[in-house]
Amino acid sequence: MNSNTLKKVTSFMSVNVDGIDKIIYTFSEIDGKTGKEIIGNEKRNFYVVDDCVAEAVKTIRDHILDSQLSEEG
Numbered sequence: 561m562n563s564n565t566l567k568k569v570t571s572f573m574s575v576n577v578d579g580i581d582k583i584i585y586t587f588s589e590i591d592g593k594t595g596k597e598i599i600g601n602e603k604r605n606f607y608v609v610d611d612c613v614a615e616a617v618k619t620i621r622d623h624i625l626d627s628q629l630s631e632e633g
Contacts, residue, residue, distance in 0.1 A: 564592040570601060574608075574617050581608040581617050 572585035583606055589599040608614050 565598065566590045566592050574620070577607075581614060582606070583608060583613075583617075 567587050567589050570586045570588055572583060575582050575584060584603070585605070586601045586603050587599075588597055588601060590596070591598055608617060
């Protein structure tokens with residue numbers, strides 16, 4: 561990526577594959593001078609192996625369970 565190119569995450573989700581969290585995301589790459597899209601909705605993924613990322617996924621999952629799927633939610 562050169563200094564005139566912007567990458568923007570357009571979506572992401574976490575899925576659990578055989579007990580391992582996997583992040584799936586899409587992004588677009590935009591020319592910083594013209595605003596034209598160079599790459600649109602490119603899809604990529606990775607398995608969560610970093611403790612900090614795993615904790616972030618757990619925090620979001622717990623929030624959903626506690627505030628969206630609880631009896632009061």
